[in-house]
Amino acid sequence: MNVTTDHATPTLDDVAREAGVSTATVSRCLNTSDLVSKKTRDKVMSAVELLGYTPNFGARAMAAKRTFTIGAIIPTMENAIFARGLQAFQERLHEKGYTLLVSSTAYRPELEAEQIRSLVSRGADGLLLIGYERDDAVYKYLERRRVPTLAAWAFSDDSPLPSVGFDNQASMLELCNTVLAMGHTEIAVISGIVEGNDRAAKRLEGIRDSLRAHGIDPDRAPVIETSYEIENGAKAFEKLMQAPARPTAVMCGNDVLAVGAMQRAREMGMDVPDDVSITGFDDIELATIVTPQLTTVHVPHRQMGRLAADELIRMVEKDSIGESSQLQSSLRLRGSLKALDDLPANG
Amino acid sequence: MNVTTDHATPTLDDVAREAGVSTATVSRCLNTSDLVSKKTRDKVMSAVELLGYTPNFGARAMAAKRTFTIGAIIPTMENAIFARGLQAFQERLHEKGYTLLVSSTAYRPELEAEQIRSLVSRGADGLLLIGYERDDAVYKYLERRRVPTLAAWAFSDDSPLPSVGFDNQASMLELCNTVLAMGHTEIAVISGIVEGNDRAAKRLEGIRDSLRAHGIDPDRAPVIETSYEIENGAKAFEKLMQAPARPTAVMCGNDVLAVGAMQRAREMGMDVPDDVSITGFDDIELATIVTPQLTTVHVPHRQMGRLAADELIRMVEKDSIGESSQLQSSLRLRGSLKALDDLPANG
DNA sequence: TTGTAGGCGTTATCAC
DNA sequence: GTGATAACGCCTACAA
Numbered sequence: 001m002n003v004t005t006d007h008a009t010p011t012l013d014d015v016a017r018e019a020g021v022s023t024a025t026v027s028r029c030l031n032t033s034d035l036v037s038k039k040t041r042d043k044v045m046s047a048v049e050l051l052g053y054t055p056n057f058g059a060r061a062m063a064a065k066r067t068f069t070i071g072a073i074i075p076t077m078e079n080a081i082f083a084r085g086l087q088a089f090q091e092r093l094h095e096k097g098y099t100l101l102v103s104s105t106a107y108r109p110e111l112e113a114e115q116i117r118s119l120v121s122r123g124a125d126g127l128l129l130i131g132y133e134r135d136d137a138v139y140k141y142l143e144r145r146r147v148p149t150l151a152a153w154a155f156s157d158d159s160p161l162p163s164v165g166f167d168n169q170a171s172m173l174e175l176c177n178t179v180l181a182m183g184h185t186e187i188a189v190i191s192g193i194v195e196g197n198d199r200a201a202k203r204l205e206g207i208r209d210s211l212r213a214h215g216i217d218p219d220r221a222p223v224i225e226t227s228y229e230i231e232n233g234a235k236a237f238e239k240l241m242q243a244p245a246r247p248t249a250v251m252c253g254n255d256v257l258a259v260g261a262m263q264r265a266r267e268m269g270m271d272v273p274d275d276v277s278i279t280g281f282d283d284i285e286l287a288t289i290v291t292p293q294l295t296t297v298h299v300p301h302r303q304m305g306r307l308a309a310d311e312l313i314r315m316v317e318k319d320s321i322g323e324s325s326q327l328q329s330s331l332r333l334r335g336s337l338k339a340l341d342d343l344p345a346n347g
Numbered sequence: 348m349n350v351t352t353d354h355a356t357p358t359l360d361d362v363a364r365e366a367g368v369s370t371a372t373v374s375r376c377l378n379t380s381d382l383v384s385k386k387t388r389d390k391v392m393s394a395v396e397l398l399g400y401t402p403n404f405g406a407r408a409m410a411a412k413r414t415f416t417i418g419a420i421i422p423t424m425e426n427a428i429f430a431r432g433l434q435a436f437q438e439r440l441h442e443k444g445y446t447l448l449v450s451s452t453a454y455r456p457e458l459e460a461e462q463i464r465s466l467v468s469r470g471a472d473g474l475l476l477i478g479y480e481r482d483d484a485v486y487k488y489l490e491r492r493r494v495p496t497l498a499a500w501a502f503s504d505d506s507p508l509p510s511v512g513f514d515n516q517a518s519m520l521e522l523c524n525t526v527l528a529m530g531h532t533e534i535a536v537i538s539g540i541v542e543g544n545d546r547a548a549k550r551l552e553g554i555r556d557s558l559r560a561h562g563i564d565p566d567r568a569p570v571i572e573t574s575y576e577i578e579n580g581a582k583a584f585e586k587l588m589q590a591p592a593r594p595t596a597v598m599c600g601n602d603v604l605a606v607g608a609m610q611r612a613r614e615m616g617m618d619v620p621d622d623v624s625i626t627g628f629d630d631i632e633l634a635t636i637v638t639p640q641l642t643t644v645h646v647p648h649r650q651m652g653r654l655a656a657d658e659l660i661r662m663v664e665k666d667s668i669g670e671s672s673q674l675q676s677s678l679r680l681r682g683s684l685k686a687l688d689d690l691p692a693n694g
Numbered sequence: 695t696t697g698t699a700g701g702c703g704t705t706a707t708c709a710c
Numbered sequence: 711g712t713g714a715t716a717a718c719g720c721c722t723a724c725a726a
Contacts (some may be wrong), residue, residue, distance in 0.1 A: 009492060022697045037695060050580040052491055058405030059719035062702045078434060079632075092501055099465065102449060118446065122469075144354040144399055145356060230632060260638060266638075285577060287425075289606060289636045291613075325718055344726060358703055369713045374705060409718040492705035521723060 010051040019047035029053065061123040069099050070157035070312060071119030072128040075107045075197075079228065079256050080284045082130070087150070088215035088305030089128065096313055099127075108225060109196050112137050120147055126153055126316045128308055132159035133198035148315035152308045155198055155326040162315070162322030164308045168199045171297045171329040172206030172251075175279060178331060179249050180214050182279065183340030187211065187222040190236040190257045200225075200253055203281060207251060222247065226257070233260020233266075241268065241276075247275060248340055255287045262336065267342055273338035283332055292335025298325050304342065357398040357468030366394035377402065408470040408672030416446045417659060419475040421452045422544075426575065426603050426632045429477070432499070435652030443660055444679065445472075454574060456543050466482025467669055475499055475655055479506035480545035495662035495669065499655045501546050502673040506549050509662070509669030511655045515546045516675040517642045519553030519598075521624060525678060526596050531624065533557065535594035536570040537583040537604045547572075547600055550628060554598060555563045569594065573604070578605020581614075588615065588623075595623060595687055600632045602627035605641055611682065620685035630679055632653050647674050 016023040020042060023279030028036050031043040036044075047053075059066045068095055074082045078215055090100040102118060105111040112129075116138060119127060132198055142149050145180040151163040179187065189207055192200035192216040208218035233252060237260065240247060240328035252258035265272050272278055272292060280287060287294040303317055315322045356606040363370045368387060375383050376391040383391075394400075408414045417440055421429045448466060451460040459476075462483060473495040486507055489496050496511035506550060520662045526534065536554055539547035555565035569587055573579040580599060584607065587594060599605035605627030612619050619625055619639060627634060627643035634641040651674055 012721095023720080024698075025696060025720080028696085035695075040695080052488060054464050056409070056470075056719050057465075058408040058470060058723075061405040062403070062409070062704095063719080063721040065702080065721095077424065078427075078430055080425075080427070087425055100450075103447075117401050121401045123403075123405060141399055175703090182724080230636070243552075263636065286633075286636070289577070289610065289633070289637060328711080331613045359705095370704080371706085371714075372712060375712085378705080382711075387711080403703050406718085408706075409720095410705035412718080448695090580704080691704080 009056075010053045011056070014051055015044065015053050017055035018051060019044045020198070027156075043217035047090060061224070064324070067125055068097055069101055069122070069124050070128065070309075070316075071101045071103070071113055071116075071122070071124035071128050073115045074102065074104050074118070074130050075227075075244075076228070077102070077104045079230075080286065081254065081256065081282055082153075084284070085301035085305040088302040090305075091308050092306045093313070096309070098313065107193065107197065109134060113141075113319055116141070120145055126150070126312045128312060129161070131152075131198045132156070132161050132163060133196060148312065148320075150308055150312045150315065151306060152323055154202070155324065156202065158198070161325070162311070163324045164304055164311055166309060166327045166329045167302075169206040169209070169312075171299075172203040172281065173210045174206075175281075175295075175297055175331055176207045176210035176251060178333070179251065179277070179279065179337065180210065180216075182277075182337065184249040185216065185249045185340075186245060186249070187216075187221050187235075188240045188243075188250045189221055190229050190240070190252045190261060191223055191225050191279050192253040196282040203253055218324070228254055228256050230256055230260040230263065233257035234264035237261035238268065239262045241270070246276070248292070249279070251279045253281060255282045255284050255294060255296055258296070258336070259286055262290055264295070271331060272336050277337045280336055287332070287334070290336075291320045294332075295331050295334045295337035298330045298332045300329070303327060323341055356403075357400045358403070359400075359433055360392045361398055362391065365389045366399060376513050386515055394586065405580075410605055412468040412471055415444055416448055416471050417468070417473050417475065417656075418448045418450070418463075418469070418471035420459055420462045420466070421449065421451050421477050423575070424449075424451045424462070424494075426577075427633065428465075428575070428601065428603065429500075430648075431631070432648035432652040432655075435649040438672045439653045439656035440516065440660070441481050441655070445660065448551045450464050452531075453666050454540065455498055456481060460488075463488070467492055473497070473659045474538070475659060476508070477501075479503070479508050479510060479547045480543060480548075483636050494596065495653055495659065495661065495667075497659045497669055502671065503545070503549065504546070506671070509573040509585060509671045510565045511651055511656070511658055511672050511674070513646060513676045515549035516553040516556070518646075519628065520557045522628075522642075522644055523557035523598065524560075526598065526624070526626065526684065527563075529624075529684065531596040532563065532687075533592060533594045533596070534563075535587045535590075536568060536598045537580055537587070537599045537608060539575050539604070550600055555561035575601055575603050576606040577599040577603055581611035582603060582607075584608035584611045585615065588617070593623070596626070596684070597623060598626045600628060601654050602629045602641060602643055605643070605683070606637055609641070610635055619683050624684045626684055631632070634679070634681070637683075641679075642681045642684035643679050645679045650674060 012023045016026045093100050103115045130155045132151045151161040153165050153166040191204045196203040211218045224236040226236050278293045283296045283298040287296050357371045363373045390480045440447050478501045479498045484551045498508040500512050502512040523610045538551045541548040571583040627641045630645040636642050
């Protein structure tokens with residue numbers, strides 16, 4: 001027994017000494033499945049156990065040039081927009097022996113660039129980003145460093161990155177078509193900040209497309225851009241309702257904004273959907289918790305997460321440039337949207 | 348111009364060569380504030396820029412034995428229970444030049460142990476854990492590795508770790524006292540899983556204390572233990588309502604369970620609070636979104652996050668063993684709880 | 695099947 | 711102010 005009472009972090013050397021073998025052998029035990037006789041392996045493993053040895057990640061990364069780590073950078077962890085998808089992403093990675101590192105940017109491009117560098121310097125084997133609209137310098141960096149990178153939550157021909165996602169524009173267009181088919185003509189929009197956010201931009205564009213196709217001038221529809229927080233949805237709603245001509249339907253860039261709008265509507269004594277219809281996007285858990293339940297666009301979050309994990313790992317392991325795949329979203333028609341004909345005649 | 352078109356990751360060496368100085372000088376420019384002449388510094392910085400150099404984190408950690416990284420391990424990212432506090436924690440860390448690494452355990456102790464090892468092997472300078480109940484082996488490991496570790500979301504004399512949090516038991520006791528003062532005597536509980544979760548256990552204990560103090564046998568109150576998911580709250584509620592003697596108030600271990608209970612109540616055609624009162628714990632955003640709003644215990648999440656960051660950094664930098672601090676929670680009485688006298692006479 | 699030894703990219707301790 | 715150079719802990723040819 002060479003156990004020292006020394007409290008310093010044990011290293012491969014210590015384990016090797018304790019087990020009476022070379023460091024190479026210990027390393028083999030820890031990494032390669034066979035290649036080591038059962039007897040030696042047992043000896044080594046109990047030394048590892050005894051010493052409470054854990055490999056030094058930095059050293060390992062440096063020597064092996066692999067980390068089995070994937071980085072994901074999302075705009076926010078504060079609400080549930082990305083929670084379900086990311087959870088599925090991480091579960092799949094875990095199954096395949098990878099670890100996920102997550103960081104968030106508060107929707108600020110410069111922070112995203114910083115986080116990308118940080119994850120790359122930490123040796124991430126691959127990166128998952130949300131959407132594809134970002135500074136060219138970022139793409140140059142990624143390319144130079146040869147870091148496999150995949151975009152999620154968006155699918156579009158505009159993407160310079162392989163992407164796993166859905167068509168934000170088409171989805172919102174379809175929802176808007178439905179709203180119009182229900183007789184609404186006075187539509188207002190509470191959009192996310194469009195600048196630097198392709199998902200928000202495309203969703204807004206989808207509404208404009210739909211209006212145009214129905215002979216309505218898109219520029220007539222009031223649009224408020226605001227960041228994705230419940231309180232902001234509330235404020236925007238209030239502002240919209242101060243206009244001389246009140247909209248009969250308010251379409252929101254996501255569920256969070258929509259819930260804020262619903263909340264404020266109630267506080268203002270307005271009934272949803274009798275006085276005003278409200279729609280969201282994402283179909284997060286919140287959508288079915290509020291009263292009435294929210295009409296929204298359902299996104300296959302979990303499927304997207306799993307697919308993204310599979311594809312990113314393929315890119316990493318097969319040195320592939322990556323293949324995009326488009327997922328289908330679908331409408332969820334619920335209580336917050338009502339046909340205009342059913343509205344009580346007013347004035 | 349020695350710029351090569353070589354796509355390999357640039358190293359300190361490359362920068363040094365490009366700038367015509369030694370690697371030591373480059374390192375100084377990147378790390379120490381002065382100690383380098385302005386002229387050299389400029390030369391170096393432009394080389395860094397030109398090459399798109401980012402330091403290799405692993406190498407740096409190995410040489411410096413510091414990473415300016417803090418790890419946090421939370422039970423779940425799926426709902427907002429920890430979101431606000433963690434956000435504040437990370438903001439404060441960022442201010443002080445630290446990076447936060449987060450991972451989650453799905454409330455599984457073995458996963459927590461795994462994540463702890465992972466973060467330690469990644470060189471985390473300090474760790475934030477939730478609560479204090481965990482296997483002794485984990486504490487031994489932490490001690491051996493000399494990793495400064497702080498517990499949050501709980502404050503109790505039982506804690507083997509310095510902790511920043513509130514008294515879960517006293518908080519829930521106070522809420523229960525209030526419920527009883529409103530005339531309720533038939534109380535049922537939907538608790539989180541108590542095993543391995545000191546917060547859940549203490550909250551339940553708080554209810555039992557209160558009942559006992561009011562001359563009610565705590566063992567008479569039906570208790571269902573289930574994990575923190577909306578749907579589980581719903582199921583538990585339904586089960587409770589199948590009992591011959593229906594409770595007049597259902598106290599839930601947190602807001603997530605409470606919202607599930609409210610949802611199911613509505614689906615079952617029961618009115619909250621006229622037919623049954625429901626309470627939660629945490630005061631997450633959800634609590635004010637549901638109708639009626641949820642009576643709950645407010646926790647100073649953001650304050651807790653900030654304080655935890657300050658304290659943990661102090662432990663890391665001053666090599667301190669850490670000081671605990673207790674925060675005050677407070678009741679939020681809202682629509683989901685109603686005095687029993689006001690209930691319509693039944694039967 | 696096992697051991698030897700070089701190298702991964704930094705930082706820090708010396709000299710100069 | 712600046713430049714050598716020895717660690718740091720691990721992996722992986724290459725040898726034996």
